[in-house]
Amino acid sequence: LKALDFDIPIELRDKLDTISDPGLEFPYSFFQPSMQTMLTGGTVVGNKPASYNNDQLINAEPAGVE
Numbered sequence: 001l002k003a004l005d006f007d008i009p010i011e012l013r014d015k016l017d018t019i020s021d022p023g024l025e026f027p028y029s030f031f032q033p034s035m036q037t038m039l040t041g042g043t044v045v046g047n048k049p050a051s052y053n054n055d056q057l058i059n060a061e062p063a064g065v066e
Helices: 010-020 033-040
Strands: none
């Protein structure tokens, strides 16, 4: 575990991040702000107010039709 105890300098980390960035290919490019603005005409879509309930994880058997 001692071999994992080191720090990468910020300049090197930035360089590694830049080189290893795969870019956003289709369909993920649609989530870029510029594409979202083009699709919605600049209208903010999907923002929830601060008072909105947080997502809840429900663990249960799904209801089915027999």
